[in-house]
Amino acid sequence: MTARYWCESAWLGGDSAVDSVLVSVDDGRFSAVEPGVPCPDGAHVLRGVVLPGLANAHSHAFHRALRGRTQVGSGSFWTWREQMYAAAASLHPDSYQRLARAVFAEMAMAGIACVGEFHYLHHDRNGRQYADPNAMGAALVAAAADAGIRITLLDTCYLHGGLSEAGEYLQVNEVQRRFTDLSADRWIERLGDAARLESSHCRLGTAVHSVRAVDPDSLAKVADLARSRGMVLHAHLSEQPAENEQSRAAHGRTPTEVFADAGALTAGFTAVHATHLTDGDIGLLGGARCSCCFCPTTERDLADGIGPARRLRDAGAALSLGSDSHAVIDLLEEARAVELDERLATNVRGSHDVPSLLRAATVDGHRSLGWEDAGAIAVGQRADLVAVRLDTVRTAGASPAARLATVAFAATAADIHTVIVDGRCVVDDGHHVSIDVAGELHASIVAVMS
Amino acid sequence: MTARYWCESAWLGGDSAVDSVLVSVDDGRFSAVEPGVPCPDGAHVLRGVVLPGLANAHSHAFHRALRGRTQVGSGSFWTWREQMYAAAASLHPDSYQRLARAVFAEMAMAGIACVGEFHYLHHDRNGRQYADPNAMGAALVAAAADAGIRITLLDTCYLHGGLSEAGEYLQVNEVQRRFTDLSADRWIERLGDAARLESSHCRLGTAVHSVRAVDPDSLAKVADLARSRGMVLHAHLSEQPAENEQSRAAHGRTPTEVFADAGALTAGFTAVHATHLTDGDIGLLGGARCSCCFCPTTERDLADGIGPARRLRDAGAALSLGSDSHAVIDLLEEARAVELDERLATNVRGSHDVPSLLRAATVDGHRSLGWEDAGAIAVGQRADLVAVRLDTVRTAGASPAARLATVAFAATAADIHTVIVDGRCVVDDGHHVSIDVAGELHASIVAVMS
Numbered sequence: 036m037t038a039r040y041w042c043e044s045a046w047l048g049g050d051s052a053v054d055s056v057l058v059s060v061d062d063g064r065f066s067a068v069e070p071g072v073p074c075p076d077g078a079h080v081l082r083g084v085v086l087p088g089l090a091n092a093h094s095h096a097f098h099r100a101l102r103g104r105t106q107v108g109s110g111s112f113w114t115w116r117e118q119m120y121a122a123a124a125s126l127h128p129d130s131y132q133r134l135a136r137a138v139f140a141e142m143a144m145a146g147i148a149c150v151g152e153f154h155y156l157h158h159d160r161n162g163r164q165y166a167d168p169n170a171m172g173a174a175l176v177a178a179a180a181d182a183g184i185r186i187t188l189l190d191t192c193y194l195h196g197g198l199s200e201a202g203e204y205l206q207v208n209e210v211q212r213r214f215t216d217l218s219a220d221r222w223i224e225r226l227g228d229a230a231r232l233e234s235s236h237c238r239l240g241t242a243v244h245s246v247r248a249v250d251p252d253s254l255a256k257v258a259d260l261a262r263s264r265g266m267v268l269h270a271h272l273s274e275q276p277a278e279n280e281q282s283r284a285a286h287g288r289t290p291t292e293v294f295a296d297a298g299a300l301t302a303g304f305t306a307v308h309a310t311h312l313t314d315g316d317i318g319l320l321g322g323a324r325c326s327c328c329f330c331p332t333t334e335r336d337l338a339d340g341i342g343p344a345r346r347l348r349d350a351g352a353a354l355s356l357g358s359d360s361h362a363v364i365d366l367l368e369e370a371r372a373v374e375l376d377e378r379l380a381t382n383v384r385g386s387h388d389v390p391s392l393l394r395a396a397t398v399d400g401h402r403s404l405g406w407e408d409a410g411a412i413a414v415g416q417r418a419d420l421v422a423v424r425l426d427t428v429r430t431a432g433a434s435p436a437a438r439l440a441t442v443a444f445a446a447t448a449a450d451i452h453t454v455i456v457d458g459r460c461v462v463d464d465g466h467h468v469s470i471d472v473a474g475e476l477h478a479s480i481v482a483v484m485s
Numbered sequence: 486m487t488a489r490y491w492c493e494s495a496w497l498g499g500d501s502a503v504d505s506v507l508v509s510v511d512d513g514r515f516s517a518v519e520p521g522v523p524c525p526d527g528a529h530v531l532r533g534v535v536l537p538g539l540a541n542a543h544s545h546a547f548h549r550a551l552r553g554r555t556q557v558g559s560g561s562f563w564t565w566r567e568q569m570y571a572a573a574a575s576l577h578p579d580s581y582q583r584l585a586r587a588v589f590a591e592m593a594m595a596g597i598a599c600v601g602e603f604h605y606l607h608h609d610r611n612g613r614q615y616a617d618p619n620a621m622g623a624a625l626v627a628a629a630a631d632a633g634i635r636i637t638l639l640d641t642c643y644l645h646g647g648l649s650e651a652g653e654y655l656q657v658n659e660v661q662r663r664f665t666d667l668s669a670d671r672w673i674e675r676l677g678d679a680a681r682l683e684s685s686h687c688r689l690g691t692a693v694h695s696v697r698a699v700d701p702d703s704l705a706k707v708a709d710l711a712r713s714r715g716m717v718l719h720a721h722l723s724e725q726p727a728e729n730e731q732s733r734a735a736h737g738r739t740p741t742e743v744f745a746d747a748g749a750l751t752a753g754f755t756a757v758h759a760t761h762l763t764d765g766d767i768g769l770l771g772g773a774r775c776s777c778c779f780c781p782t783t784e785r786d787l788a789d790g791i792g793p794a795r796r797l798r799d800a801g802a803a804l805s806l807g808s809d810s811h812a813v814i815d816l817l818e819e820a821r822a823v824e825l826d827e828r829l830a831t832n833v834r835g836s837h838d839v840p841s842l843l844r845a846a847t848v849d850g851h852r853s854l855g856w857e858d859a860g861a862i863a864v865g866q867r868a869d870l871v872a873v874r875l876d877t878v879r880t881a882g883a884s885p886a887a888r889l890a891t892v893a894f895a896a897t898a899a900d901i902h903t904v905i906v907d908g909r910c911v912v913d914d915g916h917h918v919s920i921d922v923a924g925e926l927h928a929s930i931v932a933v934m935s
Contacts, residue, residue: 051557103883103891107501111834141878276832336894338828363895364878376829378788382726384561428591428814429898431923432930433553441553444786445813448879449899473881480882 037061038458040420041078042085044438045070047412048398050390052084052438060418063458068414081422081453083430084442086393087412088148088419088456089366090400092328093269093307093357095153096135096175097122100480102362105336112275112337119360120210123156125483128165131156132174134483137475138361139182140467145364145448146421148184148456151357151404153242153269153307155191155214157225162212169229176232182470183461184236187404189269190229191242192222192257198247202284214244219253223260236457238405243299245271246282246290251297258299267303267405269328270294273316274308274339291316300325305355305403310334310342317343321350326403329395330359331372341376345386354387354395355403365448367423370396389443422453487511488908490870491524492535494888497862498848500840502534502888510868513908518862531872531903533880534892536843537862538598538869538906539816540850542778543719543757543807545603546585546625547572550930552812555786562725562787569810570660573606575933578615581606582624584933587925589632590917591814595898596871598634598906601807601854603692603719603757605641605664607675612662619679626682632920633911634686637854639719640679641692642672642707648697652734664694669703673710686907688855693749695721696732696740701747708749717753717855719778720744723766724758724789741766750775755805755853760784760792767793771800776853779845780809781822791826795836804837804845805853815898817873820846839893868908874900 038060045056047070057078059067074080100122105115126134135152142150152175158164167173172188179186193214196205207215216222226241233239241261243249249257261268273279273290282290291312294300300323309320309327320327327347334340337360344354356369370392377386398410409417423442425433427450433441454462461468488510495506497520507528509517524530550572555565576584585602592600602625608614617623622638629636643664646655657665666672676691683689691711693699699707711718723729723740732740741762744750750773759770759777770777777797784790787810794804806819813819820842827836848860859867873892875883877900883891904912911918 100882102895103880103887106839106890106894107887108835108838115834144878335825335829336834338832338834340832341829375785379785379791379826379829382788382790384565384786384788385558388558389556426923426927428594428922428926430553431926432550432934434934437553437557440556444556445552447897447899449897472878473876476878476881477876484882484884 037066039075039078040081041074042081043083045085045412046087046393046439051436056085058412058420060458063418065412065414065416065418068412081420083425083452084423084438086146086421086423086442087397087410088417088421089146089396090149090355090404090410091142091147091358091366092151092305092355092400092403093153093330093359094150095360096138097126097131097156099138099361099476100134100484101360112339115337122484123213124160124210126156128170128174130479130483131171132178133475134479135175135178136181136470137472137479139179139184140470140472141364141476143182143184143454143461144451144467144472145366146451146454147366148419149187149401149404149406149409150179150184151187151189151240151269153189153191155193155244157216158213160213162215168225169232172229173232176237180236183456183459185406185456186236187238187240187267188229188232189240189242190226191244192216192219192253193244193248194218194253195248195250198281198285200281200284202281204250219256223256240267240269240405242269245278246293247278251286251293254294254299255297258297261303262298262301267305267403268299269305269307272306272309273311276311279311289313289316291319295319307357308334308339308342309347310340312343317346317350321347321352324351324353326353326355326399328355328357328403329373330357331369331376332363333359336360336362341380344373344377353399353402355400356395366396367443367446367448371444389440392443418455418458420453420455421451424450424452487516489525489528490531491528492531493533495535495862496537496843496889501886506535508862508870510908513868515862515864515866515868518864531870533873533875533902534888536596536871536873536892537847537860538867538871539596539846540599540805540854540860541592541597541808541816542601542755542805542850542853543603543780543809544600545810546588547576547581547606549588549811549926550584550934551810562789565787572934573663574610574660576606578620578624580929580933581621582628583925584929585625585628586631586920587922587929588811589629589634590920590922591926593632593634593904593906593911594901594917594922595814595816596901596904597816598869599637599851599854599856599859600629600634601637601639601690601719603639603641605643605694607666608663610663612665618675619682622679623682626687630686633906633909635856635906636686637688637690637717638679638682639690639692640676641694642666642669642703643694643698644668644703645698645700648731648735650731650734652731654700669706673706690717690719690855692719695728696743697728701736701743704744704749705747708747711753712748712751717755717853718749719755719757722756722759723761726761729761739763739766741769745769757807758784758789758792759797760790762793767796767800771797771802774801774803776803776805776849778805778807778853779823780807781819781826782813783809786810786812791830794823794827803849803852805850806845816846817893817896817898821894839890842893868905870903870905871901872903874902
């Protein structure tokens with residue numbers, strides 16, 4: 036049966052929003068998209084500006100438990116990591132499923148139709164495989180199903196405890212035992228089992244944590260596997276200057292060069308952060324048409340710095356966006372922050388225009404996660420619709436020509452009233468249709484942090 | 486008659502929020518503040534974390550009409566200024582009162598109890614005084630009364646059209662004719678008439694637009710007047726490198742040095758932006774115990790750069806906050822942005838702890854605006870209360886020790902449910918008690934921008 040939605044205005048990929056768009060949905064996909072059509076009887080009316088589904092290309096769901104807590108006092112990226120490790124140590128499959136279900140539901144309320152979960156919390160507290168070796172991954176996939184969003188489970192290879200200043204790989208510590216499969220071959224073995232998690236709402240992707248946690252030989256194995264199976268590959272890359280120094284000490288090369296030499300840089304590769312790059316790094320990432328996933332609210336939070344988003348795009352890279360540590364879950368804030376932080380770094384306005392920022396949040400984010408059929412309101416695409424109100428105090432007063440810019444630069448997650456994912460309504464009138472999100476966030480965080 | 490409010494938790498100025506605070510209000514002021522008290526019958530219950538009234542120390546109300554519009558395409562600070570001038574040209578007292586009433590009501594909904602309106606739109610489109618020479622200022626004062634917030638009308642001296650690269654003061658252009666009183670003496674004369682606008686909710690303050698618009702001799706006259714009458718003095722200072730270059734060309738000194746030599750730098754002076762400063766400038770502003778008003782969302786928007794907030798505080802300056810161009814009206818976002826942007830600039834976390842950021846948003850902002858008796862929940866202070874929900878998706882999960890940090894780093898204006906100003910309830914359950922804010926924003930912006 037065909038469902039019809041009449042959008043007061045919608046973004047169809049151009050420079051501004053288009054008026055009066057009637058979209059038809061069959062079997063979870065758009066079967067017709069007609070601009071300039073009066074609202075027919077029986078169509079669901081979506082007021083404001085309607086966007087395609089947003090893609091959150093980099094998430095660590097459990098970090099949501101740290102929100103606020105890590106802002107007490109001062110510290111560095113590395114002291115923040117201690118707090119993050121303490122949270123990681125407390126999780127098991129049941130508690131993680133409850134927490135992730137609430138976090139993914141918060142994402143749904145922010146218009147996120149698809150999350151890329153960068154998952155390395157594989158084993159129990161003693162580093163032993165669970166009876167189901169993918170129990171934690173399965174918990175995340177079930178959580179996304181409950182929340183009504185798609186997931187790319189980025190099953191992450193994590194082998195070493197870091198690099199010493201002298202450039203030697205370190206043993207994993209007590210917490211990191213949960214992360215490691217001990218070898219790339221055993222990671223590949225577990226990944227084979229994880230394939231059963233794939234479904235209409237779940238894809239499996241690959242990741243290496245970083246050059247700090249995976250040596251070049253193992254990295255090449257992961258990259259080979261990803262390429263041969265057509266899976267996406269994600270990795271943290273040059274988030275902190277210390278990582279670059281360690282990589283140079285260990286390998287005589289930048290992290291990007293190590294990834295390049297391992298054959299990892301392809302259009303299926305996403306470099307997460309990509310903050311501290313050399314000119315050569317930018318050329319490598321751009322030349323290979325990689326995606327670079329910026330996480331500006333986390334990069335502000337962790338004092339990472341401002342990455343060269345414009346230069347990466349100019350070199351040929353695509354941009355994607357992630358809420359990463361979930362200091363904030365608001366992809367509109369991430370999108371504008373790419374431009375606003377670049378303004379701070381360069382004193383130039385307009386390095387990224389509104390359509391560029393929205394493409395990063397939608398179609399290019401979905402591509403980074405392996406969903407070529409999502410992120411645009413177009414016939415054949417998955418039927419995601421995200422309706423943003425233009426009648427709140429934040430958005431009121433937008434002129435027709437500036438509606439899209441108002442959404443990108445002034446709207447927040449709180450202004451999103453309706454979210455449809457794969458043709459199913461997940462958020463209605465600002466409420467999740469099946470989950471008491473704030474209540475479950477509270478209960479699940481108290482359970483793991485007490 | 487005594488009104489009583491029982492706060493689930495409240496910030497009384499310390500490092501964290503205090504539980505179960507009963508506050509009593511008589512004649513618009515706090516008559517008792519009792520922590521650790523069970524909720525008595527008949528008290529109004531305020532859930533979440535209750536803050537003192539926020540102070541928005543730098544506002545140009547009419548810029549709200551530009552939100553979103555200035556994000557279409559690219560440009561610089563100076564092209565942005567062209568759009569801002571076009572909006573300025575279209576206003577008259579009635580339309581400005583309607584627009585400002587809606588903008589100030591948006592501020593009330595964001596917990597802002599007091600606004601510093603940096604007002605230089607004095608005259609009619611031809612540069613002639615209105616029949617009431619303070620008709621525009623009166624419109625702003627009436628708008629604040631309607632919206633239920635206090636105002637410091639920062640009556641701004643604006644004499645010249647800018648500085649040439651050679652350092653010569655330029656004639657005002659067609660739009661700027663509305664801004665200028667032609668001489669400091671005539672500005673002083675008009676200010677004398679404006680004194681009648683003062684009331685229990687309005688104070689008069691002084692401002693000079695900038696070293697670009699006011700020559701040193703005139704600046705000295707304004708500073709003398711402000712000092713002799715005990716009025717605050719505000720000025721835009723070193724927002725853009727070009728201003729510094731022009732000042733050096735014209736006067737052989739930085740803008741801060743020009744203000745210092747004019748006798749302007751006192752504890753009653755607020756430097757707005759203070760972005761591009763020399764070490765000497767920082768010493769002058771700190772040594773004189775000036776306030777420095779950071780407007781980070783505007784400074785991001787206009788690609789101004791990141792000012793040295795921590796070094797200014799270390800030198801002795803106070804911080805205050807402003808939403809300035811109203812790209813966003815959310816003082817919580819301004820507060821955390823001071824810290825987050827400094828993290829980007831320095832790669833250090835925790836230059837400003839949570840109480841420091843909240844002091845800038847409350848008591849120090851009020852001091853910058855000349856209200857020594859507001860901005861703290863304490864006996865004798867004006868009875869402002871701003872209640873922030875801890876049960877929304879953004880704030881849920883906060884531990885008791887992290888409640889205040891969660892408010893500062895994760896809450897938004899959308900999480901503020903109750904606002905009391907001078908003992909009167911202005912915002913209840915997230916709604917302004919007397920104004921359809923989004924509706925009036927839309928109508929008043931369409932009226933002036935069409």
